[in-house]
Amino acid sequence: MPKRDNIVVGLDVGTTKICAVVAERVKGGELRILGFGSAPSKGLRKGVVVNIESTVDSIGRAVDEAELSSGVEVGSVFVGIAGGHIQSCNSRGVVPITAPNNEITRADVDKAISAAKAIAVSIDREIIHAIPQQFHVDGEGGIADPVGLHGMRLEADVHIVTGAVMSAQNIVKCVNTAGIQVEDIVLQPLASSMATLSDIDKQVGAILVDIGGGTTDFIVFSDGSVRHSDVLYLAGNDVTRDIHKVLCIPESKAEELKVRYGYAMASMARTHETFPRPATMHRAAGEEPLRTLCEIIEFRMREIFSITRDRIQGNGCGDLVGSGVVLTGGMALLRGSRDLARDVFNGIPARIGRPQGVVGAIETLASPIYATAIGLAKYGAEFRSHGEETRFNRRNIFKSVFRKMQEWVRGRSRSG
DSSP states (O other): OGGGGGGEEEEEEEESSSEEEEEOGGGGGOEEEEEEEEEOOSSOOOOOSSSSSHHHHHHHHHHHHOOOOOOOOOOOEEEEEEETTTTEEEEEEEEEEOOOOOOOOOHHHHHHHHHOOOOOTTEEEEEEEEEEEEEETTEEEEEETTTTTTTSSSEEEEEEEEEEHHHHHHHHHHHHTTEEEEEEEEEEHHHHHHHOOOOHHHHEEEEEEEEEOOOOEEEEEEEEEEEEEEEEEOOOOEEEEEEEEEEHHHHHHHHHHHHOBBBBBBBOOOOOOOEEEOOOOSSEEEEEEEHHHHHHHHHHHHHHHHHHHHHHTTTTTSSSSSSSEESSSSSSSBBBBHHHHHHHTTOOOOOEEEOOOSSSOOOGOOOGHHHHHHHHHHHHHHHHHHHOOSSSSSHHHHHHHHHHHHHHHHHHHHOO
């Protein structure tokens, strides 16, 4: 029977599915998958909770299944967050070194990171992650860990990820209402990267693109650090809706056609190939050229990849990628997705990102669909191994936000 302290659970609360992965930390730092559960997601839209009751029910179903398959009672989870409310930026913090011998300590590093976090954030937003990129000592950059070095001034380059407090609170509320505690909230593409990217990928440079049902999340690594992250409101459900609207068929049938017959590039469909178009009120069922379906799919998929590429290039990260593009999420399984990504990203390598670095994984989990859930478990295991306290303390965050709001209201009243 695994020890309770060694159990870590990742909970991927997505727009189309909710997945819970139960894992055990074993000797040598490995992560052993004990079981998992999955349920259709009914209460989210574009990564944001819109129906608490439905979301709680879906979370409960996924966790119950994970408990049954693993034989472990789930008490707490590391949960993913995405959605169009997520924003990111890079910031630099500067602190003087005040020790008599000018030796940099861990406390100095923490102060520099805190200084980088001192950015203007509206009262309805909060910092989710502050991820160090590199440090500078007396102007000398490219330093991964400055502790023990000597200098007069320490600078920290940090990637800041913020989210809407209420969106985060709603996710936490749903998990808590399902009878589970939240240990930490984690940016979903960051979690996916922990399951699918190697240290070499992150060092050489890689773009991870997670195309789910409601959102497309992407993150850029170079020199071992996060350089950029972002979220698009376009994803797999938009492809389905396009098919639904153009062919005038129910969305359920459009989804089925997309998965069963679709290609991300219309040119991959042979000229003579057809697909069975369902009957509608105005047309009988019949055979249609497969390229008709694939042209609809390619139009939206090319748009998703193009916007992702343009945003990455717009943030100056286009030349940092040497390892290539890694695709995860359900749409990564669409035939031809790698070829289209390679075409849109100007010929750089592209591959499907499957979870790696875990043992005991059920064969079903070796799919890009489960990259986020497994990545959340890996994040949690690494987080605990460092003995850190939860960086995203929701209870304190919400108290702090409401306090800010009250102070703002009082200030407005006094000025009036």
